[in-house]
Amino acid sequence: xxxxLKLSQREATFNNEVVARFELYNxxxxxxPFYQVKEIGILLxxxxxxxxxxxxxxxxxxxxxxSFFSKHVPDIDHREQINRMFRLLQYIERxxxxxxxxxxxxxxxxxxxxxxxTLQSLLQQANISDQARxxxxxxxxxxxxxxxxxxxxxxxxxxxxLGIMTDLIDALKHNDINSIxxxxxxxxxxxxxxxxxxxxxxxxxxxxxxxxxxxxHALSGIQTTIEQEFDVNVNAKRQILELGFWPGGDRxxxxxxxxxxxxxxxxxxxxxxxxxxxRDFKVLKRRITFRGFGKTLEELEKLxxxxxxxxxxxxxxxQGELLDMLGSIRETVINDHDSLFLDVVDxxxxxxxxxxCYFATLDIRQDSRVLRxxxxxxxxxxxxxxxxPEYFDLDEAKKLKNIKFNEADFICPxxxxxxxxxxxxxxxxxxxxxxNNGEKACQRxxxxxxxxxxxxxxxxxxxxxSGWEKDHLTVDFVPLFETVNDLKHAAGVMEKLYTHxxxxxxxxxxxxAQTIMLGFSDSTKDGGYLMANWSIYKAKVELxxxxxxxxxxxxxxxxxxxxxARGGGKTHRFYSSMGQEIANKHIQLTIQGQTVSSQxxxxxxxxxxxxxxIHAGIVSALHPNQHDLLDSRHKSLIxxxxxxxxxxxxxLREHPLFTDYLEKFSPIKLLSLVNISSRPTKRNxxxxxxxxxxxxxxxxxxxxxxxxxxxxxxxxxxxxxxxxESGNWAxxxxxxxxxxxxxxxxxxxxxSMSKSDFRVTAYLEKDERxxxxxxxxxxxxxxxKAMLMELTEADVLMVDYPVERRSIAIREKIVLPLVIIQxxxxxxxxxxxxxxxxxxxxxxxxxxxxxxxxxxxxxLA
Numbered sequence: 097x098x099x100x101l102k103l104s105q106r107e108a109t110f111n112n113e114v115v116a117r118f119e120l121y122n123x124x125x126x127x128x129p130f131y132q133v134k135e136i137g138i139l140l141x142x143x144x145x146x147x148x149x150x151x152x153x154x155x156x157x158x159x160x161x162x163s164f165f166s167k168h169v170p171d172i173d174h175r176e177q178i179n180r181m182f183r184l185l186q187y188i189e190r191x192x193x194x195x196x197x198x199x200x201x202x203x204x205x206x207x208x209x210x211x212x213x214t215l216q217s218l219l220q221q222a223n224i225s226d227q228a229r230x231x232x233x234x235x236x237x238x239x240x241x242x243x244x245x246x247x248x249x250x251x252x253x254x255x256x257x258l259g260i261m262t263d264l265i266d267a268l269k270h271n272d273i274n275s276i277x278x279x280x281x282x283x284x285x286x287x288x289x290x291x292x293x294x295x296x297x298x299x300x301x302x303x304x305x306x307x308x309x310x311x312x313h314a315l316s317g318i319q320t321t322i323e324q325e326f327d328v329n330v331n332a333k334r335q336i337l338e339l340g341f342w343p344g345g346d347r348x349x350x351x352x353x354x355x356x357x358x359x360x361x362x363x364x365x366x367x368x369x370x371x372x373x374x375r376d377f378k379v380l381k382r383r384i385t386f387r388g389f390g391k392t393l394e395e396l397e398k399l400x401x402x403x404x405x406x407x408x409x410x411x412x413x414x415q416g417e418l419l420d421m422l423g424s425i426r427e428t429v430i431n432d433h434d435s436l437f438l439d440v441v442d443x444x445x446x447x448x449x450x451x452x453c454y455f456a457t458l459d460i461r462q463d464s465r466v467l468r469x470x471x472x473x474x475x476x477x478x479x480x481x482x483x484x485p486e487y488f489d490l491d492e493a494k495k496l497k498n499i500k501f502n503e504a505d506f507i508c509p510x511x512x513x514x515x516x517x518x519x520x521x522x523x524x525x526x527x528x529x530x531x532n533n534g535e536k537a538c539q540r541x542x543x544x545x546x547x548x549x550x551x552x553x554x555x556x557x558x559x560x561x562s563g564w565e566k567d568h569l570t571v572d573f574v575p576l577f578e579t580v581n582d583l584k585h586a587a588g589v590m591e592k593l594y595t596h597x598x599x600x601x602x603x604x605x606x607x608x609a610q611t612i613m614l615g616f617s618d619s620t621k622d623g624g625y626l627m628a629n630w631s632i633y634k635a636k637v638e639l640x641x642x643x644x645x646x647x648x649x650x651x652x653x654x655x656x657x658x659x660x661a662r663g664g665g666k667t668h669r670f671y672s673s674m675g676q677e678i679a680n681k682h683i684q685l686t687i688q689g690q691t692v693s694s695q696x697x698x699x700x701x702x703x704x705x706x707x708x709x710i711h712a713g714i715v716s717a718l719h720p721n722q723h724d725l726l727d728s729r730h731k732s733l734i735x736x737x738x739x740x741x742x743x744x745x746x747x748l749r750e751h752p753l754f755t756d757y758l759e760k761f762s763p764i765k766l767l768s769l770v771n772i773s774s775r776p777t778k779r780n781x782x783x784x785x786x787x788x789x790x791x792x793x794x795x796x797x798x799x800x801x802x803x804x805x806x807x808x809x810x811x812x813x814x815x816x817x818x819x820x821e822s823g824n825w826a827x828x829x830x831x832x833x834x835x836x837x838x839x840x841x842x843x844x845x846x847x848s849m850s851k852s853d854f855r856v857t858a859y860l861e862k863d864e865r866x867x868x869x870x871x872x873x874x875x876x877x878x879x880x881k882a883m884l885m886e887l888t889e890a891d892v893l894m895v896d897y898p899v900e901r902r903s904i905a906i907r908e909k910i911v912l913p914l915v916i917i918q919x920x921x922x923x924x925x926x927x928x929x930x931x932x933x934x935x936x937x938x939x940x941x942x943x944x945x946x947x948x949x950x951x952x953x954x955x956l957a
Contacts, residue, residue, distance in 0.1 A: 106206060106898075106899055107898050107899055107902070109202075109205055109206055110202075110206050110899045110902060110903075113198075113202035113205055113206060114195075114198055114199050114202050114206070114903070115902070115906065117198050117202075117268070118194065118195055118198050118906070121194060121198065121268075121276065121280070122191060122194060124276075124277065124280065125137070125187075125190070125191070125194060125280050125284075126138065126140060126141070126187070136180070136183040136184060136187055137187060139168065139169070139180075139184070140184060140187050140188070140913075142164075142168055143164060143168075143184055143913055144909070144910075144912065144913050146160065146163070146164045146167075146168075147160055147164075147912050147913045147916045148909070148912060150163070150164075150916070151853070151855035151856055151858070151912070151916070152855065154855070154858040154859060154861075155859065156859035156923075157856075157859075157916050157917075157919035157920040157923060158920060158923055159859075160916055160920075161177070161181075161916065161917070161920045165177050165180075178937060178938075178941060181917050181920075181941060182941060182944070184913065184917070185913075185914055185917060185941075185944055185945055185948060186288070188910060188911065188913055188914050188948055189288055189914075189944075189947055189948035189951065190280075190283050190284060190288075191910050192907070192910060192911065192948055192951045192952045193253075193257065193260075193261060193264075193283060193951070194264075194280070194283075195906065195907065195910060195952075196261065196693075196694075196951070197261050197264040197265045197268055198268055199903065200261075200265050200697060200698060200701065201264075201265045201266075201268035201269045203698070203700060203701055203704075204700060206899065213707070213708045213711040213712065213715070214704060214707040214708060214711060215318065215321050215322070215325075215707045215710065215711070217711060218232055218710075218711060218714060219325055222325065222326070229326065229327075230327070231718055232326060232714060232718070233326040233327040233328060235713075235714050235717050235718060236322060236326055236328050236336055236710075236714065237328055237329055237332065237336075238681055238717075239336065239681045239682060239683070239710075239713050239714065239717070240334055240335065240336055240337070240338060240651075240681070240682045240683070240684075241336065241337055241338070241682075241683045241684075241706065241709050241710055241713065242337075242338040242339070242340055242457075242653075242682070242683070242684040242685075243311075243338075243339060243340065243685065243687050243696075243706070244339070244340030244341065244342060244459065244653070244684065244685065244686045244687070245303045245306070245307075245339070245340070245341055245342065245343070245456070245686075245687055245688070245692065246342040246343075246346065246686045246687070246688040253288070253693065253951065254287070254288065254289070255302060255305060256286050256287075257283070257286060257288060258305065258693065258697075260279055260282055260283050260286060261693075261697075262309075262697075262698070263275070263279055264276065264279045264280075264283070265698065267279060288947060289944070289947060295352065295357075296343055296344055296350070296352050296353045296357045296361070297343075297344065297357060297360050297361060297364070299343045300341075300343035300344045300361040300364060300365075301364065303341070303343055303692070304364060304365065304368050304455075306692060306696060306697075307339070307341075307365070307368065307369075307455055307456065308368050308371075308372060310696055310697070310698065310699055310702050311339060311696070311702065312369075312372050312447070312451070312455075313699045314696075314699050314702035314703045314706060315337045315339070315450055315706070316443065316446055316447050316450060317699070317703055318337060318703060318706060318707060318710070319336070319337055319446055319450060320443070320446060322336060323446070330446075330449060331449075333607070334609075334682075335449075335450065336710075337450060337706075338457065339451075339455065339456035339457070340456055340457045340458075340459055340540075340684075341361075341365065341455075341456035341457065341458050341459065342458075342459055342461065342686075343361060344357050344358050344360065344361025344362070344458065345358055345361070345458045345459050345460045345461065345538070346459065346460075346461040347460075347461065347462055347518065347522075348461050348462055348463045348544045349463065351514070353518075354514070354518045354522075355517075355518055355521040355522045355525055358458065358460070358522055358525060358529075359525060359529075361458065362454070362458055362529050362532075362533065362537065362538065363407065365454060365455040365456060365458070366403065366407065366411070366453055366454060366455065366532075366533055367403070367404060367407050368455065369451055369453070369454070369455040370400055370403035370404035370407075370453075371404040371405075372447075373400050373403075373404070373418075373444070373447070373448070374400045374401060374404040374405075376443070376444050376447065377396065377397060377400050377444065379440060380437075380440050380441060380444055381393065381397065383437040383440050384425065384429065384437060384440070384441070386429075386432070386433050386436075388428050388432050388433075389424075389425060389428055392421050392424050392425055393425065395421065396418070396421045396422070396425075399414060399417065399418070399421075400418075403453075410532065411453075411532050411533070412531065412532060413452070413453050413531070413532065413533055413534040413537075414453060415448060415452040415453050415534055418448045419445065419448055419449070422441060422444055422445045422448065423445070425441055426438065426441045426442070426445065429441055452533070452534045452536060452537070453532075453533045453534055453537065454533040454534055454536060454537035454538075457536050457537065457538065457539060457540060458529070458537060458538045459538075459540045459541075459542055459574075460522060460526065460538065460540070460541045460542065461541075461542040461543075461544055461576075462519060462541075462542075462543065462544070463543075463544050463545050464543050464544065464545045464546050464547060464551040465545065466515050466519065467519065467543060467551065467554065467555050467558070468551070468554065469515070469516070470515070470516050470519045470520065470558060471554040471555075471557065471558060472488060473512065473516050474506065474520070474557075474558060474561050475487070477506070478504050478506045478561050479504075480502045480503070480504040480561070481500065481502055481504065481557070481561060482500030482502050483498070483499070483500065483557075484498075492548050492549070492550060492592075495550045496549060496550060496553065496592060496596060499550070499553050499554065499557060499598075500557075501556065501557060501560055501566065501598050502557075502560065502561075503560045503561075503564075503565060503566065504560070504561045504562075504563075505562070505563045506520070506561050506562060506563075507524075508520035508521055519558070520558065520562055523558055523559055523562045523564070524562050524563060526538050526539075526541075526571065527563065527564060530570060535570050539570060539571055539572055540571070540572045540573075540574050540611070541555060541571055541572070541573055541574065542574040542575075542576050542613055543555060543573070543574065543575050543576060544576045544578065544615075545576070545578060545582075546575035546576055546577060546582070546589070547582055547585075547589075548589060548592075549589050549590075549592035549593045549596065549599075551575070552573050552575060552593060552599070553593075553596065553598070553599065555573060556569070556573065556598070556599075556602070559571060567605075569602060569605070572606060572609070572610075572611055574611045574612065574613050574653065575589065575590075575612055575613065576613040576614075576615055576655070577589075577612070577613070577614055577615065577635065578614075578615035578622075578655075579622045579623075580622050580623040580627060580628070580631045580742075581622075583614065583631040583632060583634070583635040584631070584634075584635070586612070586614075586635050586638070586639055587635070587638035587639050587641070587642045590610070590612065590639060590642050590643070591642050591645075591646075594610075594642070594643075594645075594646040594648060595646070603648065607649065608647060608648055608649055609648070609649040609650075609651065610643065610648050610649070610650055610651070611650075611651040611652075611653050611682075611684065612639055612650065612651070612652055612653065613652075613653040613654075613655055614632050614635060614636070614652060614653070614654055614655065615655040616628060616632060616654065616655055616656050620796070620807050621795045621796075621807065623742050623745060623746070624741050624742055624744070624745030624746075624807070624810060624811045625741070625745075625807060625808055625809060625810065625811065625812060625845060625848075626737055626738045626741035626742070626811055626812055626815055626841075627738045627739075627741055627742040627745070627811075629738075629841045630734055630735065630737075630738035631738075633678075633837065634735075636652060636677075636678045636679070637677045637678055639652075639679075640677060640678050640679045641677070643679060649681075650679040650682075651679070651681075651682035651684055652678075652679060652680075652682070652684065653684040653685070654684065654685040654686070655685075655686050656685050656686055656687075671683055671709060671712035671713060671716065680713060680716050680717065681713070681717070683709055683710075683712070683713050685709075726835060726837070729827070730827075730831055730835065730838075733819065733824060733827060733828065733831065734831075734838065736815075736818070736819075737815035737816070737818070737819060738815070740811070740814060740815040740818050741810075741811030741812060741814065741815040742811065743811075744810070744811040744814050744815075744876070745810055745811045748806075748810060748872075748873075751869065751872075753865070753866060753869045754869075757866055757869055757870075758798055758799075758802075760866075760922075760926065761802060761857065761860070761866075761919070761922065762798040762799065762801050762802045762922075763798065763801055763918060763922065763942050763943065763945075763946055764794060764798040766939055766942055766943050766946075767794050767797065767798070767946070795807065796808075797946075797950065800851065800949070800950070800953060801915075801918065801946060801949055801950075802856075802857065803851070803852055803853040803854070803856045803857070803915055804852055804854065804857070804873060804877070805848045805849065805851055805852045806873060807848075808844075808845060808847075808848025808849070809845050809848050809849050809852075809876075809877065809880050810873070810876055810880075811876070812842070812845055812880045812883075812884070813876055813877075813878075813879030813880030813881070813882070813883045813884075814876065814879065814880075816828065816880070816883035816884070816887065817879060817883055820883070828887065829887060832887055832888070842884060842887070843894070843896070843897075845880075845884070846884055846893040846894050847894065847900070847904075849877065849880065849881060849884075849893055850893050850894055850901060850904045850905075851904060851908065851953055852877060853908060853912075853915075854873075854874045854877060856912075856915050856916070856919065857870060857919075861874075881893065907952040907953065908952070910952055911948055911949050911952040914945040914948045914949050914952075915945070915949060917941065917945050918941075918942050918945035918946070918949070921938045921939075921941040921942035921945070922938075922942055924938045925938045925939060925942065
């Protein structure tokens with residue numbers, strides 16, 4: 097079937113299954129009474145149309161809002177206008193949920209047609225020949241996929257709304273009108289935001305919902321297919337599928353995370369896991385009703401129940417005991433009962449192998465600057481360290497020679513500062529967690545802002561000073577390189593580590609395996625979209641070559657956010673486009689923002705997206721696209737574009753109006769009041785706004801709220817234009833057609849641009865102070881759009897993804913009124929100097945719009 101026909105069929109399905117049903121159920125939703133203001137649902141279509149007409153006419157938000165109320169509700173005062181806007185936005189944010197639910201309920205009919213690349217396609221390849229099956233099996237035994245749920249603001253929907261969405265998706269799948277009607281009424285009465293900011297433990301519990309209800313089933317389902325269809329080693333130390341977890345362990349810049357938090361989250365992970373096991377055991381017990389098992393079933397039930405409902409303060413790792421008991425049951429079922437219900441037993445064994453007693457590896461993360469401070473503290477108070485005061489004045493080479501790696505058993509005193517206590521107490525806690533739950537429960541320490549080899553080695557010393565032994569240091573030390581400059585020097589840092597006698601021996605004990613984390617978000621904020629992508633690509637090539645030189649089994653851990661500006665977009669296409677110059681056996685990435693609910697919100701979507709990542713890893717290894725092995729000429733061209741883009745982006749960053757513009761017209765100063773995260777929006781929360789202190793998530797979110805998405809495209813048009821003017825356009829077109837890396841990078845850029853709408857801020861063109869600055873942003877947008885359409889030989893962006901383009905367009909139309917309300921509220925805040933009560937009301941109105949705009953974008957945070 098021709099590709100064009102497939103696309104047209106998929107578009108038709110999308111129109112029937114999503115667009116038509118949304119119009120139907122949305123009309124039903126708008127007739128429901130809402131907080132006793134019945135006419136709001138009727139008013140909303142008029143408001144939406146009025147906003148659309150207003151932005152097309154280049155009106156300011158103030159002009160759009162005032163003219164709407166003058167025309168449709170002329171007899172109410174300003175305060176009642178504000179009240180109506182609150183009611184309108186409450187409808188709109190629920191419209192977004194309705195659209196999400198309808199789209200998700202249609203995933204089976206639409207989603208799978210979008211991209212080939214699941215286990216089913218691997219099975220089709222395996223069925224061609226025994227050799228093909230063996231090749232895939234060999235690659236599966238040599239690869240791994242680790243998804244890491246992060247502690248960044250990961251849900252703008254509270255748990256109550258997620259529950260309604262889950263039920264609504266199910267009702268929509270079956271067209272159960274009565275249930276849909278009731279759930280829409282429930283949705284209308286359920287709050288959409290938290291009154292207080294969540295604690296880190298609250299964040300963990302929110303994400304553990306996905307662990308319990310989604311990943312527990314999705315991972316075991318994929319593992320079942322792999323084991324049944326391919327020859328894989330189920331007892332390998334490195335599993336094919338792994339989960340990681342950051343809430344409770346990630347304390348980089350979050351003063352609310354401490355040792356007690358880490359301890360609590362680990363206990364919750366264990367308890368929830370054992371409740372999953374206990375539910376499975378009840379199924380097993382209902383089936384295994386035969387004689388011949390002695391007390392094994394009874395002992396197994398007792399062990400599971402105790403851990404699920406009466407957890408001990410100091411438990412121990414019982415994975416081995418569970419597997420022994422289940423193995424005994426399995427043997428009896430095979431030998432004495434004709435393997436009846438063997439699949440039920442095997443399913444439980446598989447899950448215990450996958451999740452042990454920990455569910456997910458809890459990563460610890462701290463900034464290198466904090467760790468350096470703690471190292472200095474320890475060196476001054478622990479006699480065994482061998483670190484002399486003059487050590488801190490040495491250059492890096494001499495530091496590496498003077499770190500002694502002496503063991504001690506220092507217990508941090510209560511009078512130490514909070515960061516020192518947390519660091520040293522957490523290092524001791526890691527050993528306790530491993531004892532209680534197994535080594536994999538907590539075995540990685542990530543050093544963010546890692547700049548030199550001594551950052552890693554000094555952290556190792558902190559472990560050795562805290563009761564750990566050199567020969568039993570069951571911890572992996574993971575450097576995180578984030579800025580453009582750090583990425584440039586990363587390979588040199590790693591060579592110093594690979595050649596350092598102590599670290600070399602440590603790596604040998606850890607199976608000569610090294611994980612390196614690369615942060616996308618900060619590099620985008622630091623150098624712009626093209627430079628971030630290219631810097632990470634180059635760093636991966638250099639780091640792979642360095643690892644190969646020293647026979648290191650290298651894993652890249654990609655810190656990717658939801659939107660393309662933070663490394664999101666069609667992530668699996670990045671992995672399938674890695675050439676042979678880049679280590680790609682082990683895929684590790686963070687999932688965060690709306691990516692959690694949009695791509696992993698159901699077992700079906702979670703399986704699909706994980707299978708795509710597995711398929712990407714296998715295919716890039718078995719059938720590497722030679723075009724993805726960029727030759728020196730293509731590298732030179734991309735490098736030239738990245739440099740040109742970087743230059744323009746840095747000029748923008750250094751523009752005297754840059755932070756003023758962001759502060760004045762985006763809700764950046766209000767993001768700290770959005771009760772979705774325990775983490776401050778910037779690192780020095782009490783200081784004046786500085787770009788270097790601003791978290792990447794806040795930076796990107798602010799631009800997306802402005803509907804400008806600068807971090808996702810700025811500089812791309814200028815770079816492409818230079819290529820054309822230099823006579824390289826034919827080569828660039830060839831590169832776009834042939835290189836998966838280059839194509840994915842630009843396709844994701846187009847996705848960012850499709851969520852931009854400069855009409856919203858067009859009124860700023862005439863602004864005396866910001867008019868020229870706004871025009872500079874708009875001109876680069878128009879240039880980038882024109883160059884990309886010329887490159888793709890299309891008259892629209894995202895021409896190859898018509899369904900995704902239509903979905904984005906509908907979502908943008910739904911939230912346009914929210915964007916207008918937000919800009920209106922911000923303008924009222926700027927102009928209001930006296931009335932403190934109104935200041936609070938305007939702030940609340942602006943803040944409430946943030947939720948719906950981000951939720952509609954699905955990958956804007």
